[in-house]
Amino acid sequence: MAGLPVCVLGLGLIGGSVLRAVAAKGRETFGFNRSFLGARAARDDGFTATTDLDEALSWADRHGALIVLAVPMPAVAPLLEQVSLAAPRCPMTDVISVKGPVLEAVRAAGLLDRYVGGHPMAGTAHSGWTAGTADLFAGAPWVVSVDDHVDPVVWTAVMELAMDCGSVVVPARSDEHDAAAASISHLPHIFAEVMALEAGEVPLAFALAAGSFRDGTRVAATAPDLVRAMCEANAEELLPALDRALRVLERTRDSLQRHRSVAELVEAGHGARVRFESFGRPDIDNVVVGEGRWREALAAAGRAGGVIRSALPGPDSR
């Protein structure tokens, strides 16, 4: 049996791919896009899509659909205001790359009890409806929040959405997600920009640049607006990560100057990278959603690298 109807708000790369993926699973879908061109492109591909937010939210309300927020962070708060008026009982998730600020906006809109955050960790260098595909998320990790407030029924609906998109689910708290994203994505983006900038000012640097430079600066080729959006939205967690990195760099600089040695950093960094390479991905299959300390159990399992590959039993299956 197909899962809940899905109403996707925002038909860019991620939202458009979600719409395609769940439609391919036989679910009823409805799409909203602010710009006419995106909505028309979706309709041209045979989907129901509108530029009329009220129309989309009325449909969601009538069908008890799962609402998927797939808009940039600055558009979230005004959209939530409309959701709270027109479809306040619908379960809701999002696909935005930062989780704490969305959670706060949802809380401010009074929709917390219907909301479970999400973050599919997939993407391409392109954007917009036409860049999307039904298999964009195949095999990719999809973070589903297990914050203290989350409801087991909504959580299960979001887990099923991720699985219908072909993803494996990584359960995580919103705050831990954002701290991890700062260190594995936002800091690497900042570092890549610094390396590209530095090399750009040194004569001969581009002429000699090889693999370590090409790899290390690859993400500096990302569109500046996207890099800014993710780094700035996660400033709360990126700042302490930057501070820790600055302290390590300053200590390394002093050690290089005084003792001609970078041993401490290089041995610790190499050790961490080796641990990363051997980091396992065990199945999470021993938690029942809604039973006992299920949120804490899932957060701990996600932290240890665990992923959900087959739907966990939950409220529906009891």
Place this chain on the structure above:
Amino acid sequence: MAGLPVCVLGLGLIGGSVLRAVAAKGRETFGFNRSFLGARAARDDGFTATTDLDEALSWADRHGALIVLAVPMPAVAPLLEQVSLAAPRCPMTDVISVKGPVLEAVRAAGLLDRYVGGHPMAGTAHSGWTAGTADLFAGAPWVVSVDDHVDPVVWTAVMELAMDCGSVVVPARSDEHDAAAASISHLPHIFAEVMALEAGEVPLAFALAAGSFRDGTRVAATAPDLVRAMCEANAEELLPALDRALRVLERTRDSLQRHRSVAELVEAGHGARVRFESFGRPDIDNVVVGEGRWREALAAAGRAGGVIRSALPGPDSR
């Protein structure tokens, strides 16, 4: 006609690959390796190789061979002392990844007029004679120094060595080479170690790590001794590069805290990376080695991205 005989001192990955490559071009070769196992492995593969430095240098002296220093930086000075006693008239180059410190050691040994530095920019994660291959340098840039002192006859011999190894030649001053290496290789190694270390201390980070982290920290998997050797040997240039990077990072941190913006860095970094992607590799074919301001002309052409793909005319062809 095959080029000069070649005497390679040090039969590790790089030296061993040079020996194989030039032997395949029909040159006479002789190899020296301090450790018995390396020398025996070369002999087992059909090459003439010894653990007796005097024997190797006498052969080089008798044959007027091009001597190739292919030992780690700390072994250079004692080796040069022996060269100055046993084969002081031989032309000489090296394949060490830092150029300024080698140049200073050569000057101290009184061998400057016979020496032109080199740096083939190729390698693998493995080391030792058995890791080498005759085609290790195929298509790779090989930096050949054009410092003020260099002699056109020795320069041409080193250019021909690089070409017999299948490389394209990038002419560069030793100081500019080291500054560029700091910014495109040593700083990226330091940054990769910092990113790996930082992520290793954040719960959930490895669980969520994807492409940007994997690419950005790839070189942190390099053996710590190799990373230390190259960064520490180039401390003179790595320190100012680190200082510049620290200033940019601190400014970015302040801008993120005060204005929630990383715009300045991200736009400049992206611009530099885009320039790198469109950086051309024009042929250098309009310089005669030894004529006019040939060293300055080659340094300028190398700085602009130029490479030598066919041997330049020089002292032999006039």
